[in-house]
Amino acid sequence: MGYIPSRDLVGGALRGELRAVSRLLTRAENGSAEARPALDEIFQHAGRAHIVGITGVPGSGKSTLVAKLAALIRASGRRIGIVAIDPSSPFSGGSILGDRIRMGDLAGDPGVYVRSMATRGAMGGLASGTLEAVDVLDAAGFDVVIVETVGVGQDEVDVVRATHTTVVVSAPGLGDDIQAIKAGILEIADVHVVSKCDKPDANRSIADLKSMLALGLSMAALSEGERWVVPVVATASVRDEGIADLVAAIDRHRDFLARSGEIAERRRRINERRLLRAGEEILRDEFVRQRDAKVLALLHDIDARRTSPHSAARQLLAHLNLHMSEGEPA
Numbered sequence: 001m002g003y004i005p006s007r008d009l010v011g012g013a014l015r016g017e018l019r020a021v022s023r024l025l026t027r028a029e030n031g032s033a034e035a036r037p038a039l040d041e042i043f044q045h046a047g048r049a050h051i052v053g054i055t056g057v058p059g060s061g062k063s064t065l066v067a068k069l070a071a072l073i074r075a076s077g078r079r080i081g082i083v084a085i086d087p088s089s090p091f092s093g094g095s096i097l098g099d100r101i102r103m104g105d106l107a108g109d110p111g112v113y114v115r116s117m118a119t120r121g122a123m124g125g126l127a128s129g130t131l132e133a134v135d136v137l138d139a140a141g142f143d144v145v146i147v148e149t150v151g152v153g154q155d156e157v158d159v160v161r162a163t164h165t166t167v168v169v170s171a172p173g174l175g176d177d178i179q180a181i182k183a184g185i186l187e188i189a190d191v192h193v194v195s196k197c198d199k200p201d202a203n204r205s206i207a208d209l210k211s212m213l214a215l216g217l218s219m220a221a222l223s224e225g226e227r228w229v230v231p232v233v234a235t236a237s238v239r240d241e242g243i244a245d246l247v248a249a250i251d252r253h254r255d256f257l258a259r260s261g262e263i264a265e266r267r268r269r270i271n272e273r274r275l276l277r278a279g280e281e282i283l284r285d286e287f288v289r290q291r292d293a294k295v296l297a298l299l300h301d302i303d304a305r306r307t308s309p310h311s312a313a314r315q316l317l318a319h320l321n322l323h324m325s326e327g328e329p330a
Contacts, residue, residue: 056169081137
C-alpha cells in the first residue's frame with residue numbers, strides 16, 4: 001500500500017482503526033507539515049479522554065507501574081492509550097527503550113494502545129509531538145490516555161501543563177525527598193506514589209512524604225470551596241500491591257475535577273501552553289528559513305559588536321512581521 005495523505009487517515013482514526021491511528025502518530029512525532037491540517041482536524045474531535053501524566057526520577061519503577069496500571073484500568077472495561085516518552089538514541093534519534101520491551105504483557109488487546117516516542121532533544125520530559133499524539137488517541141475513542149515522561153529534573157515538569165491528573169512516582173532509597181523539593185515535584189503532584197514498597201525503608205519514605213505534604217497544606221492559605229487532598233499511595237508492582245488503590249485515587253481526582261469545575265481551568269492551562277509552544281515552533285522554523293536572507297547579516301553585526309543579540313533578535317522579529325503573510329505555512 002502506497003503513501004496515504006494524512007487527511008485521508010482522519011476518518012479511520014476517528015473510527016478507532018489502529019492502522020490509521022499509528023500512521024497519524026508517526027506523522028505527529030515527525031512534525032510532518034503535510035499532517036498539520038489533519039492534526040488540526042483531529043484536535044476538534046478530542047477533549048473527552050482523561051489524560052494522566054506519570055512522572056518520577058529514573059529508577060523509580062514508572063514503566064512497570066504503568067503496565068500494571070493499564071492492565072487494571074483495561075479490566076474495568078475502559079480503553080487505554082499510553083504514550084511512553086523514551087530517551088533518544090544519539091545515533092538514530094529514535095527511542096532507546098521501546099513499547100514492546102516494556103509493555104509486552106499488554107500486546108494483543110485492541111483496547112490497549114502503546115506508543116513510544118523519542119525526546120529527540122526536547123526538554124521538559126516530553127517529546128515535541130506528545131500532545132498531538134494524545135489528541136489522536138483521545139479522538140480515536142480511548143477513555144484514558146497515560147503519558148509517561150522520560151524522567152523529571154529541576155526543569156522537567158512540563159507534564160503538569162499537559163495532563164489533567166499528575167502522578168509522581170518515588171522509590172525508597174533514591175533520595176527522592178530531596179529531589180522532590182529541588183524539582184518542585186511536591187507541588188505538581190495530584191497523586192503521590194511510593195513504588196517498591198516491599199523494600200525495608202519504604203515506610204520511612206511514605207512517612208516523610210506525608211509529613212512534607214501536611215506541612216505544605218498547613219502553610220497554604222485555604223481557599224474557598226472544595227480542596228483536593230493529595231494522597232500518598234504505596235505500591236509494589238511485582239506483587240500487584242496498591243495498584244487498585246492507585247486506580248481509585250486517579251478516578252477520585254477525575255471526579256473531583258469534574259465536580260469542582262477545575263477541569264475547565266486545567267484544559268485552559270493545557271491549551272495556553274500549546275498555543276505558546278506552537279508559536280515558538282513557528283518562529284524557530286521561520287528563523288531557519290531566514291538564515292541566509294537575514295540571520296547571517298545580523299550575526300555579522302553581532303560579531304562586529306555593532307548590535308547586541310537582543311537588539312538583533314528584535315530586528316529579526318520586525319523583519320518577519322513584514323514578510324510573513326497570514327496563512328503562510330510555517
